[in-house]
Amino acid sequence: MPVSDLTNSAQDYLKLIWTATEWSTTPITVTVLAERMGVRPSTVSDSIKKLKDQGLLTHAPYGTIELTPAGSAHAVDMVRRHRLLETFLVQVLGYGWDEVHDEAEVLEHAVSDTMIERIDQHLGHPTRDPHGDPIPSADGQPHRPGAIQLGHAEPISEVTVVRISDADPAMLRYFSDIGLTPDAQLTIHQQRPYTDTTTITLSGQQKNIDLGPAASSAVWVTTSLINSRHGQEHIVETTTGESSARK
Amino acid sequence: MPVSDLTNSAQDYLKLIWTATEWSTTPITVTVLAERMGVRPSTVSDSIKKLKDQGLLTHAPYGTIELTPAGSAHAVDMVRRHRLLETFLVQVLGYGWDEVHDEAEVLEHAVSDTMIERIDQHLGHPTRDPHGDPIPSADGQPHRPGAIQLGHAEPISEVTVVRISDADPAMLRYFSDIGLTPDAQLTIHQQRPYTDTTTITLSGQQKNIDLGPAASSAVWVTTSLINSRHGQEHIVETTTGESSARK
């Protein structure tokens, strides 16, 4: 069954479930899906049932939701589309990296396989999108090893931004404004938990930025081995139950 | 009411009604709309009623269908989107001019106003699409003056192809294969009505091509004043009741 046989809505559910597991091991819930899809939980329940009937995911009532290999394949295809389109919009049409998400969200359902291939070719087969997310090639793609959320990073250590979640457009705009972009280097000068006036150094300049819970979990970093006393070892102490990276 | 408030289906109806009057004065019928939309006439009746209720067209039962200024404005916007997208696909992504129609048909509903503007800018504000159709700027656009269907052109006269209707993908591919493209010069060496083995001269080469009814009404030409004995005057003798161009 090719992706195009699925409704836009089904494609969105699969993509959302897949991306939820890309950077976290916490299983996705009906409530979270409802929020992200902008619908009511009852709608999600209905939809999950249909996807289950199509063999795209497994789900016992009140149980966890998990993609089957078939569902995962469709999801990866959608993620590839989304990230290639974002890259295309930035590199070819001059969009800002903080304003491509919504456009790609719509386009990913509209463009043909042919167009995706031509875009991939035109861009020279890119491997990362403008937010730093990996672009799957054709099959499943490994998660970025060693990356952690900024809220879990050790203070004082210099870190490299590898990814900024594109879930919240307003936040992307904010990060863009202050120069906090993929590949940026930064250092935090405060103890955790970080707040909405956290002092950091970014491209040589010291400034206070909003690193409240939402912001500090949207930014993913790797710790530079040279500058950190701790390397990639990090202690887990978080309210969300996120997993940690271990040496 | 911005275009985005209309359903894809409504946008398609308006565009179809508008383009039907672009090169012909024959009023569009429910049956023709149903064929072009790929739905049943009863569906068209329903849809027309809804568009009428929205003030986008006028229609008395069993009467003619005509766009209101509001409906026309929406239609022109869709035509602009379609033609800009076709141009973009050809010039930027290397599509053949005969394979862009279906892709644009889907994309025109998906891209944002912002993206259309950026595409227009990136292309340098083009005025004609790959099929030779004029790209409306922002408001209504005049029809191409003096262009006639190839089936109505005088034999022997040398004509310039200004437009090839993009309604039939297979036909576009055929024309592309034989080198009959917008801007091509050609001469017909037979009397009307032309058939599926009509002898023509195209870029210096004489060949027999299919100019049956469908093909000869899809190609629009202007008559070169220098080479034609008749200038732009043409006699109407057609089974379809198409109008003619008159000097």
Place this chain on the structure above:
DNA sequence: GTTCAATGTTAGTCTTGCCGAACTTGGATG
């Protein structure tokens, strides 16, 4: 171990866009 609030599910309804079947209209034909 009970309780209860949060989470998830079921049931019924609405809208959109489509269909087929049955009916109406109007113009061409004789």
Place this chain on the structure above:
DNA sequence: CATCCAAGTTCGGCAAGACTAACATTGAAC
């Protein structure tokens, strides 16, 4: 000018995807 048929319309129904309201389950707190 009466007829008839193609074109157009109306109507009931269906599927998808959304909603609200009511009901069920889970598990954490006491």
